[in-house]
Amino acid sequence: MHDHRSDQGERYLDSNLHKVILIGNPNVGKSALFGLLTGKYVTVSNYPGTTVEVTYGNAVLNKVRTLVIDTPGVNSLVPMSEDEKVTRDILLTDRAGVVVQVADTKNLRRGLMITLQLAEMEVPFILDLNMDDEAKSRGILIDQDVLSQLLGIEVVKTVAIRKSGIDKLLKGIQHPRPSPARVRYDDAIEAGVRDIAALLPEAFMSRRALALMVLSGDESLKGWLHANLQDHVVADIEKTRQTTQAKFNNSLGYLINQRRMKKADEILAQVLSLHEAGKGSALAFYIGKWSMHPVYGLPILLAVLYLVYQFVGVLGAGTAVNFLEKTVFGGYLNPWATKIVNFVFPFKFIQELLIGDYGLITMALTYAIAIVLPIVGFFFIAFSLLEDSGYLPRLAVMVNKVFKIMGLNGKAVLPMILGLGCDTMATLTTRILETKKERILVTLLLALGVPCSAQLGVILGMVAGLSGLATFIWLGTLLAMMLLVGYLAAKIIPGEPSDFVLELPPIRVPQLSNILIKTLARVQWYLKEAVPLFILGTFLLFVGHKVGALAYIQKITDPIVVNFLGLPSRAAEAFVIGFLRRDYGAAGLFMLSKEGLLDPVQIVVSLTVMTLFIPCIANFFMMVKERGMRTALYMAAFIFPFAFGVGGLLNYILRTMKVTLL
Amino acid sequence: MSDHKRIDIIEGKAGHPALCILPEIEKEDELFEAIWTLREDGTLAWDAIIETCLIDKCEETLKDLSKSGWIEVKGQAVELLPKGEKRAKELVRRHRLSLRMFYDLFALDGAEAEACKFEHILSPEVTDSVCTLLGHPPNSPDGKPIPRGECCAMFRQEMKPLVAPLADLTPGEQAKIVFITPGSHSRLDRLSAMGVVPGSVVKLHQKRPSYVIQLGETMIAVDKDITKEIFVKKL
Numbered sequence: 001m002h003d004h005r006s007d008q009g010e011r012y013l014d015s016n017l018h019k020v021i022l023i024g025n026p027n028v029g030k031s032a033l034f035g036l037l038t039g040k041y042v043t044v045s046n047y048p049g050t051t052v053e054v055t056y057g058n059a060v061l062n063k064v065r066t067l068v069i070d071t072p073g074v075n076s077l078v079p080m081s082e083d084e085k086v087t088r089d090i091l092l093t094d095r096a097g098v099v100v101q102v103a104d105t106k107n108l109r110r111g112l113m114i115t116l117q118l119a120e121m122e123v124p125f126i127l128d129l130n131m132d133d134e135a136k137s138r139g140i141l142i143d144q145d146v147l148s149q150l151l152g153i154e155v156v157k158t159v160a161i162r163k164s165g166i167d168k169l170l171k172g173i174q175h176p177r178p179s180p181a182r183v184r185y186d187d188a189i190e191a192g193v194r195d196i197a198a199l200l201p202e203a204f205m206s207r208r209a210l211a212l213m214v215l216s217g218d219e220s221l222k223g224w225l226h227a228n229l230q231d232h233v234v235a236d237i238e239k240t241r242q243t244t245q246a247k248f249n250n251s252l253g254y255l256i257n258q259r260r261m262k263k264a265d266e267i268l269a270q271v272l273s274l275h276e277a278g279k280g281s282a283l284a285f286y287i288g289k290w291s292m293h294p295v296y297g298l299p300i301l302l303a304v305l306y307l308v309y310q311f312v313g314v315l316g317a318g319t320a321v322n323f324l325e326k327t328v329f330g331g332y333l334n335p336w337a338t339k340i341v342n343f344v345f346p347f348k349f350i351q352e353l354l355i356g357d358y359g360l361i362t363m364a365l366t367y368a369i370a371i372v373l374p375i376v377g378f379f380f381i382a383f384s385l386l387e388d389s390g391y392l393p394r395l396a397v398m399v400n401k402v403f404k405i406m407g408l409n410g411k412a413v414l415p416m417i418l419g420l421g422c423d424t425m426a427t428l429t430t431r432i433l434e435t436k437k438e439r440i441l442v443t444l445l446l447a448l449g450v451p452c453s454a455q456l457g458v459i460l461g462m463v464a465g466l467s468g469l470a471t472f473i474w475l476g477t478l479l480a481m482m483l484l485v486g487y488l489a490a491k492i493i494p495g496e497p498s499d500f501v502l503e504l505p506p507i508r509v510p511q512l513s514n515i516l517i518k519t520l521a522r523v524q525w526y527l528k529e530a531v532p533l534f535i536l537g538t539f540l541l542f543v544g545h546k547v548g549a550l551a552y553i554q555k556i557t558d559p560i561v562v563n564f565l566g567l568p569s570r571a572a573e574a575f576v577i578g579f580l581r582r583d584y585g586a587a588g589l590f591m592l593s594k595e596g597l598l599d600p601v602q603i604v605v606s607l608t609v610m611t612l613f614i615p616c617i618a619n620f621f622m623m624v625k626e627r628g629m630r631t632a633l634y635m636a637a638f639i640f641p642f643a644f645g646v647g648g649l650l651n652y653i654l655r656t657m658k659v660t661l662l
Numbered sequence: 663m664s665d666h667k668r669i670d671i672i673e674g675k676a677g678h679p680a681l682c683i684l685p686e687i688e689k690e691d692e693l694f695e696a697i698w699t700l701r702e703d704g705t706l707a708w709d710a711i712i713e714t715c716l717i718d719k720c721e722e723t724l725k726d727l728s729k730s731g732w733i734e735v736k737g738q739a740v741e742l743l744p745k746g747e748k749r750a751k752e753l754v755r756r757h758r759l760s761l762r763m764f765y766d767l768f769a770l771d772g773a774e775a776e777a778c779k780f781e782h783i784l785s786p787e788v789t790d791s792v793c794t795l796l797g798h799p800p801n802s803p804d805g806k807p808i809p810r811g812e813c814c815a816m817f818r819q820e821m822k823p824l825v826a827p828l829a830d831l832t833p834g835e836q837a838k839i840v841f842i843t844p845g846s847h848s849r850l851d852r853l854s855a856m857g858v859v860p861g862s863v864v865k866l867h868q869k870r871p872s873y874v875i876q877l878g879e880t881m882i883a884v885d886k887d888i889t890k891e892i893f894v895k896k897l
Binding site for chain 1: 842847848849850851852853854855856857859860861862867868870871872874878879880881882883884885887888
């Protein structure tokens with residue numbers, strides 16, 4: 001999720017550095033291997049689609065400085081979604097490096113689909129059979145020597161997360177070869193391949209492979225063709241494709257895949273032997289089965305939610321926050337800081353800037369470190385556990401039908417759940433969705449209704465003191481609004497929903513080391529990303545306070561904040577900083593409620609408004625980057641008035657019905 | 663099917679001259695058929711066979727059959743010996759199934775004449791395929807029972823057609839993909855890239871809340887619509 005992806009990839013690509021490119025099916029351990037080779041952590045999780053962008057890292061392999069490239073997983077090198085296109089484009093436009101195909105040993109059949117395509121491309125590569133331990137425990141044994149002979153390339157076995165087999169992999173990398181393995185297609189298709197290949201330009205992969213991509217109906221290749229060929233040649237190519245397709249009832253892509261699969265099966269028959277499976281995976285199998293059972297699935301989901309709430313809301317937002325805020329900051333740090341600042345800077349202005357009501361230390365750092373940090377820290381641990389267990393994709397099976405109402409399918413649950421970690425990164429992962437319509441819908445719903453970890457923690461802390469009914473009203477309003485907005489937006493936004501086809505990874509016992517490294521990486525990211533914005537927000541408040549703008553904003557927003565939402569005047573401050581980061585805004589509300597300035601209804605109303613806000617400035621920038629300025633502005637113009645509107649309505653209903661919520 | 667081709671086949675089997683319109687083997691077939699039908703009516707006797715017989719040299723052929731161990735003749739009584747029983751049963755089965763096919767499927771006049779040609783040339787596999795295609799019919803159009811074949815026994819056991827949509831499997835069942843009728847090209851391209859192609863063995867895990875299938879060690883959650891388009895044969 002929160003990786004530091006390098007934007008200098010383009011520059012790296014042109015350099016003459018040795019390159020190793022990791023390619024393979026989704027969820028086969030490419031990122032784990034990348035981490036092992038480079039020592040650089042990228043998020044490793046147990047579900048397909050964790051990596052949506054290319055990641056670059058430097059390493060010294062076999063005493064040579066090497067650029068290691070991690071790519072999003074693909075099932076075919078004819079891309080079906082944006083993240084898959086990225087991987088194919090690396091092979092298309094990059095000067096040859098060593099390609100390492102990473103395959104899941106127990107799913108070698110699908111891995112061979114990629115192998116055969118790499119062979120067609122005539123790129124030098126080696127094959128890494130990863131997760132060899134899982135295959136063994138299932139009684140699946142692959143004869144790597146025979147496989148190596150059949151494919152004519154180096155084949156090595158690894159277990160990346162246990163760091164086993166890496167020395168052999170490094171040795172193998174020194175001898176990459178193009179594989180002579182070929183698939184023969186139907187005569188009419190072969191004729192089409194010949195005709196198209198004759199028209200294609202020189203590229204980093206064979207013309208035959210490119211021609212097969214064209215025949216498979218690869219739309220994403222059009223741009224490249226137009227850039228490299230004259231228009232009339234592109235038209236000729238398209239004509240050949242159409243006449244070839246006209247000879248068959250089924251799509252050419254399917255017919256081509258079918259032949260490849262047949263070849264893969266032939267190879268597999270010679271290298272695979274089955275033995276009795278170990279019993280280790282039986283429990284995991286049943287957990288996986290029950291977690292998507294029509295009856296047991298729901299109680300399991302509720303149990304998971306309850307445990308997360310206990311861990312994050314009670315332990316994190318309660319115990320840990322109290323300790324840090326009251327004892328560490330309230331008891332020691334802030335009094336010390338006050339003394340030191342008063343002693344060092346005898347100027348009232350600087351004293352107020354650092355330790356006043358809107359002080360950078362007493363407010364910004366206290367909020368960021370004492371309130372939000374422990375909460376996100378606990379959340380990241382819980383979330384990493386869920387990610388690595390393989391539970392999240394099974395959630396998609398549970399909610400597929402509900403998501404259909406919103407013009408989406410179960411697959412969209414992945415970015416939505418990631419949004420609970422960080423909406424900004426989740427907006428990036430909408431790339432795993434197949435249609436533009438789905439990507440827009442999920443981006444909108446993320447910005448509108450999915451509270452991120454920092455905010456969620458603060459909210460859990462606030463509602464923990466209230467009745468279950470309060471939590472229920474907040475959550476119910478949120479879900480109802482997302483459903484309503486999703487339903488309506490699905491009607492308005494043009495385009496078709498896509499099929500629900502999602503691979504479910506096996507349930508695995510999370511690795512403690514990965515959980516810790518991942519949590520630390522995310523906490524580090526949070527500190528870098530959030531704290532500067534907290535300081536900026538506090539500074540704006542301080543300036544606003546000094547020049548009287550804050551009082552003025554409060555005065556003009558009073559009709560909305562006080563009359564319409566029924567909140568105290570000072571809540572306006574929280575909303576102002578909520579524009580920067582809504583967790584910061586929520587933390588402001590947290591303080592107000594701690595000071596006893598909010599009654600239960602006010603807490604629920606203010607939280608609802610804050611949750612419906614766009615998560616943070618960074619999230620808005622990500623929306624602009626991924627969806628374009630116009631779409632992002634439309635969304636913002638809808639979301640803010642909508643948030644206040646829903647809050648006002650909720651306030652009106654709760655007040656009229658005299659709900660107490662204590 | 664042309665006459666010429668038909669005779670070729672017969673020639674290949676029995677080595678008879680191509681010009682013969684009703685070769686020896688077909689004469690025998692006619693007799694076996696007559697014996698089976700008379701037995702059904704309960705009027706099987708030497709004289710009755712000669713009476714209903716449409717071929718020339720009827721008595722001669724009957725004696726030949728008796729000599730080579732197809733039938734047993736004791737005065738008027740005629741009985742099918744085991745290998746004769748088998749041949750007669752298969753022949754009548756082919757005849758009546760062909761009748762059924764021309765009658766039901768092609769709604770053809772003169773079904774009887776066509777069926778008479780077909781009964782001699784259907785191979786056992788094609789016969790079973792025709793039977794399955796027609797849903798293992800119990801009777802011919804004239805109401806006479808069609809002798810059961812092996813395919814019908816399997817059918818009775820399973821009480822389901824051999825090839826059915828994946829969606830119709832019971833959770834936990836395994837099947838082999840026979841063919842796929844694609845709703846859209848892109849759907850098929852995606853599925854085939856994950857290994858969903860004819861010949862693959864697939865297991866249905868569950869139907870609710872969503873369909874989950876397994877291929878090898880890969881579990882895939884899919885829409886119900888998709889499983890309706892994948893046709894499988896149970897294992």
